[in-house]
Amino acid sequence: xxxxxxxxxxxxxxxxxxxxxxxxxxxxxxxxxxxxxxxxxxxxxxxxxxxxxxxxxxxxxxxxxxxxxxxxxxxxxxxxxxxxxxxxxxxxxxxxxxxxxxxxxxxxxxxxxxxxxxxxxxxxxxxxxxxxxxxxxxxxxxxxxxxxxxxxxxxxxxxxxxxxxxxxxxxxxxxxxxxxxxxxxxxxxxxxxxxxxxxxxxxxxxxxxxxxxxxxxxxxxxxxxxxxxxxxxxxxxxxxxxxxxxxxxxxxxxxxxxxxxxxxxxxxxxxxxxxxxxxxxxxxxxxxxxxxxxxxxxxxxxxxxxxxxxxxxxxxxxxxxxxxxxxxxxxxxxxxxxxxxxxxxxxxxxxxxxxxxxxxxxxxxx
Amino acid sequence: xxxxxxxxxxxxxxxxxxxxxxxxxxxxxxxxxxxxxxxxxxxxxxxxxxxxxxxxxxxxxxxxxxxxxxxxxxxxxxxxxxxxxxxxxxxxxxxxxxxxxxxxxxxxxxxxxxxxxxxxxxxxxxxxxxxxxxxxxxxxxxxxxxxxxxxxxxxxxxxxxxxxxxxxxxxxxxxxxxxxxxxxxxxxxxxxxxxxxxxxxxxxxxxxxxxxxxxxxxxxxxxxxxxxxxxxxxxxxxxxxxxxxxxxxxxxxxxxxxxxxxxxxxxxxxxxxxxxx
Numbered sequence: 001x002x003x004x005x006x007x008x009x010x011x012x013x014x015x016x017x018x019x020x021x022x023x024x025x026x027x028x029x030x031x032x033x034x035x036x037x038x039x040x041x042x043x044x045x046x047x048x049x050x051x052x053x054x055x056x057x058x059x060x061x062x063x064x065x066x067x068x069x070x071x072x073x074x075x076x077x078x079x080x081x082x083x084x085x086x087x088x089x090x091x092x093x094x095x096x097x098x099x100x101x102x103x104x105x106x107x108x109x110x111x112x113x114x115x116x117x118x119x120x121x122x123x124x125x126x127x128x129x130x131x132x133x134x135x136x137x138x139x140x141x142x143x144x145x146x147x148x149x150x151x152x153x154x155x156x157x158x159x160x161x162x163x164x165x166x167x168x169x170x171x172x173x174x175x176x177x178x179x180x181x182x183x184x185x186x187x188x189x190x191x192x193x194x195x196x197x198x199x200x201x202x203x204x205x206x207x208x209x210x211x212x213x214x215x216x217x218x219x220x221x222x223x224x225x226x227x228x229x230x231x232x233x234x235x236x237x238x239x240x241x242x243x244x245x246x247x248x249x250x251x252x253x254x255x256x257x258x259x260x261x262x263x264x265x266x267x268x269x270x271x272x273x274x275x276x277x278x279x280x281x282x283x284x285x286x287x288x289x290x291x292x293x294x295x296x297x298x299x300x301x302x303x304x305x306x307x308x309x310x311x312x313x314x315x316x317x318x319x320x321x322x323x324x325x326x327x328x329x330x331x332x333x334x335x336x337x338x339x340x341x342x343x344x345x346x347x348x349x350x351x352x353x354x355x356x357x358x359x360x361x362x363x364x365x366x
Numbered sequence: 367x368x369x370x371x372x373x374x375x376x377x378x379x380x381x382x383x384x385x386x387x388x389x390x391x392x393x394x395x396x397x398x399x400x401x402x403x404x405x406x407x408x409x410x411x412x413x414x415x416x417x418x419x420x421x422x423x424x425x426x427x428x429x430x431x432x433x434x435x436x437x438x439x440x441x442x443x444x445x446x447x448x449x450x451x452x453x454x455x456x457x458x459x460x461x462x463x464x465x466x467x468x469x470x471x472x473x474x475x476x477x478x479x480x481x482x483x484x485x486x487x488x489x490x491x492x493x494x495x496x497x498x499x500x501x502x503x504x505x506x507x508x509x510x511x512x513x514x515x516x517x518x519x520x521x522x523x524x525x526x527x528x529x530x531x532x533x534x535x536x537x538x539x540x541x542x543x544x545x546x547x548x549x550x551x552x553x554x555x556x557x558x559x560x561x562x563x564x565x566x567x568x569x570x571x572x573x574x575x576x577x578x579x580x581x582x583x584x585x586x587x588x589x590x591x592x593x594x595x596x597x598x599x600x601x602x603x604x605x606x607x608x609x610x611x612x613x614x615x616x617x618x619x620x621x622x623x624x625x626x627x628x629x630x631x632x633x634x635x636x637x638x639x640x641x642x643x
Binding site: 065090091094098102103159160 | 528536544555
């Protein structure tokens with residue numbers, strides 16, 4: 001975490017989850033590499049990364065299904081590194097939901113409480129409350145096999161939440177749902193988390209999911225956290241080439257730092273007034289988001305360059321243009337299709353344009 | 367296209383083959399049932415209905431003893447192979463090493479070993495270590511032979527159950543042992559019922575192993591039937607065959623109907639017949 005990353009005010013002084021130097025080595029390959037992480041109580045925290053980046057292994061170590069090679073795991077301030085899963089105050093929503101097919105919905109949801117010996121009346125009341133929360137009040141007697149994917153997902157969520165764990169671990173729980181249902185569940189998960197106030201640690205490879213639901217996102221790659229911050233932080237101010245490329249689309253250009261600007265080619269030099277900490281002559285990269293680049297209504301404050309449209313693709317709400325600046329430099333520009341734009345005003349390949357963006361949208365990556 | 371209606375016509379040849387196949391399969395069995403009701407001893411001419419062979423069967427204490435012995439052998443062998451085979455399947459499912467996979471393959475050998483080899487080997491082993499041949503030796507041999515069937519069926523079901531299901535149980539407060547008892551085993555019930563029925567049926571009428579490993583008295587039913595046939599076939603054998611047929615039919619109906627009556631989604635027989643899933 002960088003100093004520039006503002007933490008949301010923690011609701012509790014003790015973090016829900018603390019990882020210190022957490023490492024996992026499989027057959028000589030380091031899958032998780034000395035991870036340090038603090039997740040505040042009540043936070044919706046996402047671990048985002050490509051498959052094989054170590055995010056699921058991290059989750060499994062916190063749940064207790066996988067033993068760390070070294071390092072420690074604290075849940076609610078208590079060291080649980082060598083505690084077996086059934087004695088950790090942590091519950092998991094599995095990617096496959098892992099429902100118990102031999103029990104009905106109520107049996108599934110009440111399983112954890114029954115293990116703890118909660119009395120019948122309380123059990124019945126709590127299960128009913130939970131089913132109401134996930135809007136399955138009328139499906140209590142159904143077998144899981146008779147439910148739809150979205151309903152199975154809710155049962156899995158209710159079964160974990162009913163135990164009121166210190167942390168709820170979610171392992172790509174939305175991956176198996178179709179797009180529309182996934183969007184609906186994203187909103188619902190977020191609202192359920194707000195209502196119950198339990199810390200959620202959400203693992204996903206879907207940046208859209210991570211950005212739209214999380215208080216904070218950690219981008220993981222090859223066993224290390226590349227960047228950790230609010231969704232806006234990691235999107236607007238990526239700190240590494242990987243982060244800039246993994247979240248959203250970026251125009252990445254490599255060049256040399258000198259005198260407050262980055263020289264991409266002899267004819268192109270991009271000023272980056274806000275950047276500090278690089279020595280003259282150092283190799284750096286510049287990232288600019290396609291939607292930050294303007295093709296019209298440029299203002300004097302913007303950095304400008306002439307170019308030629310080489311391709312345009314219509315995406316409904318937006319249009320994507322590929323603009324050639326010089327033979328070895330093209331930029332992608334994403335333009336909103338605003339109501340006032342007329343079809344005959346659209347750019348077509350071959351048009352000479354001037355593009356520009358505000359200096360604060362130039363992100364220098366070292 | 368020129369022949370759009372062809373699909374809808376019933377293929378006459380396929381129907382004919384099916385009819386012949388079922389006739390070939392079931393007519394001899396129907397003949398056994400029919401002649402068990404014959405009022406004469408003839409096995410070729412049906413002269414009238416009577417229950418005299420059933421009456422004779424009830425009073426033939428040697429046959430009844432053998433029937434009881436076979437039921438006992440099949441019950442104990444089924445229970446024993448279910449326990450051992452399930453434990454083996456659970457263990458093998460967790461194995462990832464090469465050596466473990468080799469052991470997994472070796473457990474399947476009894477399925478392809480000629481039974482006569484197993485029978486002779488069992489006989490040599492029992493006499494070699496000085497075990498007196500008895501019902502106990504038959505049961506031991508049958509368990510050894512049946513474990514592979516249980517393991518194959520249970521592993522098939524386990525493969526369809528996500529590893530995460532057992533982890534979910536542990537996540538919700540189960541010790542590893544409780545997770546197996548409260549979640550894994552109940553999930554396996556259809557497979558266990560299916561494997562149990564199969565093993566019971568296989569062991570109950572198994573002749574080869576029983577022949578090599580049985581003591582003198584009481585002999586398992588198939589061995590008794592075989593030895594009595596050498597002195598001329600009594601229609602009482604037909605009667606016992608018919609009763610066994612009825613019993614197995616009832617068992618199959620029960621296996622199909624019971625799980626649905628109890629509200630289970632899938633029937634245990636679906637595992638064997640491959641239906642519904």
